[in-house]
Amino acid sequence: MADAPTLTERRATPDVVAFLRRYAALTGLIALLIFNFLVTPHFLSLQTLNVNLTQVATIVIVSVGMTLVIATGGIDLSVGSLMAIAGALAPLIFLSPFGVAHPTLGDMLAFVVPIGVAGLLGGFNGWFITRFQVQPIVGTLVMFIAGRGIGQVVTNGNLQVFHNPTFQFIGLGRVFGVTFQVIVMLVLVAVAAWALKRTLFGRHILAVGGNERAARLAGVPVARVKRWVYAISGLCAGIAGLVVISINSSSDANLVGLGMELDAIAAVAVGGTPFTGGQASVVGSLIGALLIQLLRYTLLANGVPDAAALVVKGAIIAGAVWSQQRARSA
Amino acid sequence: MPSSAPLLVMRDIDKRFQGVHALAKAALEVRPGEIMALVGQNGAGKSTLIKVLTGAYSRDAGSIDFDGRPIAFALPQEAQRGGISTIYQEINLVPFRSVTENIFLGREHRRFGLLDWGRMNAEAAEVLRRFDVAIDVRRPLLDFSTAIQQMVAIARAVSFKAQLVIMDEPTSSLDEREVAVLFDVMRRLRSEGVAVIFITHRLDELYQVCDRVTVMRDGRTIMTRPMAEVDKLHLISAMLGRDVETVRGHATGFSDAAGKAGDEVLSADGLKIGRRVRDARLEVRAGQIVGLAGLLGSGRTETARAVFGADPPDAGSIRLMGRAVAPREPADAIALGVGYCSEDRKADGIVPEMSVRENLTLAILPRLVAMGVVDEGRQRSIVEKFMKRLAIKASGPEQKIRELSGGNQQKVLLARWLCADPKLLILDEPTRGIDVGAKAEIQSLIRELADQGLGVLMISSELEEIVEGADRVFVLSDGRTVADLPHAEASAQAIMAAMAHEDPAATGEAAHG
Numbered sequence: 001m002a003d004a005p006t007l008t009e010r011r012a013t014p015d016v017v018a019f020l021r022r023y024a025a026l027t028g029l030i031a032l033l034i035f036n037f038l039v040t041p042h043f044l045s046l047q048t049l050n051v052n053l054t055q056v057a058t059i060v061i062v063s064v065g066m067t068l069v070i071a072t073g074g075i076d077l078s079v080g081s082l083m084a085i086a087g088a089l090a091p092l093i094f095l096s097p098f099g100v101a102h103p104t105l106g107d108m109l110a111f112v113v114p115i116g117v118a119g120l121l122g123g124f125n126g127w128f129i130t131r132f133q134v135q136p137i138v139g140t141l142v143m144f145i146a147g148r149g150i151g152q153v154v155t156n157g158n159l160q161v162f163h164n165p166t167f168q169f170i171g172l173g174r175v176f177g178v179t180f181q182v183i184v185m186l187v188l189v190a191v192a193a194w195a196l197k198r199t200l201f202g203r204h205i206l207a208v209g210g211n212e213r214a215a216r217l218a219g220v221p222v223a224r225v226k227r228w229v230y231a232i233s234g235l236c237a238g239i240a241g242l243v244v245i246s247i248n249s250s251s252d253a254n255l256v257g258l259g260m261e262l263d264a265i266a267a268v269a270v271g272g273t274p275f276t277g278g279q280a281s282v283v284g285s286l287i288g289a290l291l292i293q294l295l296r297y298t299l300l301a302n303g304v305p306d307a308a309a310l311v312v313k314g315a316i317i318a319g320a321v322w323s324q325q326r327a328r329s330a
Numbered sequence: 331m332p333s334s335a336p337l338l339v340m341r342d343i344d345k346r347f348q349g350v351h352a353l354a355k356a357a358l359e360v361r362p363g364e365i366m367a368l369v370g371q372n373g374a375g376k377s378t379l380i381k382v383l384t385g386a387y388s389r390d391a392g393s394i395d396f397d398g399r400p401i402a403f404a405l406p407q408e409a410q411r412g413g414i415s416t417i418y419q420e421i422n423l424v425p426f427r428s429v430t431e432n433i434f435l436g437r438e439h440r441r442f443g444l445l446d447w448g449r450m451n452a453e454a455a456e457v458l459r460r461f462d463v464a465i466d467v468r469r470p471l472l473d474f475s476t477a478i479q480q481m482v483a484i485a486r487a488v489s490f491k492a493q494l495v496i497m498d499e500p501t502s503s504l505d506e507r508e509v510a511v512l513f514d515v516m517r518r519l520r521s522e523g524v525a526v527i528f529i530t531h532r533l534d535e536l537y538q539v540c541d542r543v544t545v546m547r548d549g550r551t552i553m554t555r556p557m558a559e560v561d562k563l564h565l566i567s568a569m570l571g572r573d574v575e576t577v578r579g580h581a582t583g584f585s586d587a588a589g590k591a592g593d594e595v596l597s598a599d600g601l602k603i604g605r606r607v608r609d610a611r612l613e614v615r616a617g618q619i620v621g622l623a624g625l626l627g628s629g630r631t632e633t634a635r636a637v638f639g640a641d642p643p644d645a646g647s648i649r650l651m652g653r654a655v656a657p658r659e660p661a662d663a664i665a666l667g668v669g670y671c672s673e674d675r676k677a678d679g680i681v682p683e684m685s686v687r688e689n690l691t692l693a694i695l696p697r698l699v700a701m702g703v704v705d706e707g708r709q710r711s712i713v714e715k716f717m718k719r720l721a722i723k724a725s726g727p728e729q730k731i732r733e734l735s736g737g738n739q740q741k742v743l744l745a746r747w748l749c750a751d752p753k754l755l756i757l758d759e760p761t762r763g764i765d766v767g768a769k770a771e772i773q774s775l776i777r778e779l780a781d782q783g784l785g786v787l788m789i790s791s792e793l794e795e796i797v798e799g800a801d802r803v804f805v806l807s808d809g810r811t812v813a814d815l816p817h818a819e820a821s822a823q824a825i826m827a828a829m830a831h832e833d834p835a836a837t838g839e840a841a842h843g
Contacts, residue, residue: 211677217640217670217672218692219693
């Protein structure tokens with residue numbers, strides 16, 4: 001019992017550090033909110049909130065899957081391309097003669113099929129990476145390049161313009177004044193955060209990312225866990241792709257989800273999930289995405305050009321990584 | 331022939347890592363034109379000594395004289411320019427570049443500011459011809475076999491005008507014919523007056539090429555002798571620190587009781603795995619501790635991993651719980667009731683960022699799940715039970731395992747398997763790197779578990795552990811099971827004799843190679 005006090009002392013320091021590290025992004029977010037209340041005109045309005053949440057929703061949806069992938073020590077570059085594929089497929093379905101003849105069934109299939117295809121292609125990423133022991137950055141690079149090509153091939157490279165209120169509810173609809181995509185985002189974040197903490201699958205993800213060899217020797221089905229994680233990342237990208245085309249009332253496989261992989265990775269990084277795997281915070285990724293978004297909004301609302309905002313965004317990511325490394329070496 | 335003035339004299343070398351002595355008054359002396367063997371168990375300090383010599387580590391105390399002058403290299407590159415070249419186990423060359431480029435990397439011949447390829451190709455071919463290697467030096471290195479690549483590494487070393495070449499386990503990835511070629515090269519170097527330090531775990535090889543041998547143990551130099559004056563048994567006992575006429579005392583936490591053997595839980599025969607394991611045989615019965623002894627590199631870990639399904643064997647049969655099986659993944663063996671604690675806790679055991687609770691229940695997690703959700707109440711009660719039973723010292727089940735001491739980490743890993751209620755537990759060096767108190771605790775726990783009917787396969791480099799703890803001992807040497815000794819016959823002497831292949835009764839395979 002004599003060594004009990006030293007034990008608590010030893011634990012005290014890492015706890016403070018862990019707390020700061022965990023909530024660095026949150027602290028930044030709160031500071032930015034306070035700054036805006038004081039400085040930015042008309043900041044405190046439901047419209048401002050809705051604009052910001054709506055703009056950030058797709059990034060958050062994608063970064064939910066990305067967080068899980070990164071928790072296994074991997075990365076998924078293909079999310080933007082999978083968004084483009086999902087976005088290209090949906091209008092093809094509900095604009096097809098069949099979709100026009102059976103609008104209810106057509107709209108339903110226009111949700112299920114594109115998201116399912118994106119999930120399958122994500123699963124293919126996982127299969128490719130585990131079967132051939134390819135590094136994830138290279139393995140998903142294949143789909144990053146090929147995916148956008150697939151999207152353009154199925155649409156012949158055409159812009160598809162449409163007006164379909166039922167389908168577009170996913171991007172434009174409102175429930176109690178909140179855009180539906182924001183609800184989708186919050187539900188996905190909540191489910192993923194819960195699953196990561198409480199389910200067998202979630203614990204296996206963290207074990208694989210934390211020490212793959214040890215996990216395998218303890219009987220964890222490493223390859224299966226990885227395949228599912230990339231499949232889920234694909235599903236999230238599919239959902240995000242449908243949200244984007246709904247907002248735009250059009251689908252252009254050239255543009256949907258362009259650069260999304262980097263935005264999602266940035267959100268995960270700022271949110272405090274280390275890229276070495278084994279630890280992850282889905283809520284952190286949400287906060288990270290909100291922080292980046294709000295920073296950009298703040299700069300724009302106060303007359304700073306978008307180009308300069310990009311520089312600040314880079315600085316934030318660098319700062320986040322720096323604070324994580326300090327936290328770990330401490 | 332060896333002249334009297336030594337080429338290299340290292341004296342009283344001390345090196346500490348975080349206060350722990352890796353080297354304590356270590357010494358090494360090499361004469362020009364001699365092949366010096368450097369041997370010792372894992373952690374004996376061989377590679378630390380070499381790294382101090384080549385400047386990869388700085389020394390805390392001691393002196394190094396090379397070619398009559400005191401030296402202190404700060405970088406391996408300096409040592410190379412100073413006449414000491416090192417060839418590592420993994421070849422440190424650039425696979426995609428040509429043989430010539432690899433030999434001349436960093437000191438290319440130039441003419442009018444351009445690379446003089448003609449001259450470099452000619453010189454590269456010339457230096458390789460000295461070793462009877464005739465290859466197209468313009469082809470990329472990866473086109474050639476490992477043995478040729480090793481020759482290129484040696485050619486590179488020699489073309490640096492090296493007076494001393496250090497070879498760190500160069501034969502581990504070579505087949506027998508390639509080893510013979512390498513030995514020819516070593517003899518040729520010797521005849522040209524170049525000294526060689528040869529590190530290997532295969533004792534047979536020493537007698538083929540070495541002039542003298544230096545034995546290290548626990549960071550100290552134990553002895554240096556002409557090779558012809560030491561037989562294998564003495565060499566092994568010097569490495570392990572056992573007297574040949576050692577007396578069995580109670581140095582471990584094992585009580586001497588030999589368990590009653592129950593049903594067979596494991597039998598393996600004719601196992602062949604890669605180059606390391608050629609013909610391994612094992613048998614474990616319920617209630618028995620079976621020791622698996624052998625020198626480093628004898629294939630103990632490889633055999634254990636094959637049984638567990640971590641690296642499936644190339645040939646041979648495995649029976650678990652009386653059933654013929656071919657486990658391809660650890661999960662297959664686990665499902666049959668096998669557990670495996672690896673020798674490398676950090677790389678293969680703990681998930682460092684996870685809590686004691688999560689690490690302890692990692693293997694049984696699928697059993698604690700209802701509809702995919704972990705039943706944390708049950709999880710907690712299991713964790714508490716085993717933390718108490720194994721006296722795991724932690725601030726609580728939620729403490730991260732990386733913050734625990736080595737002994738407590740090992741207890742958590744043991745508990746990871748015990749809570750799965752296995753029938754066979756494979757323990758690879760269960761007490762390595764653990765303080766004395768925890769060591770005895772773990773040893774008596776293993777005995778207690780065996781008495782309750784668990785079959786244990788225990789790999790250990792510590793002879794006491796095997797001699798006192800095991801009810802039956804299998805000895806591996808060079809990938810073959812060379813002895814199968816019951817507890818009564820498993821004296822340190824008998825085990826060491828088996829390691830040295832000097833027991834003709836053990837197997838008819840002794841006359842191989």
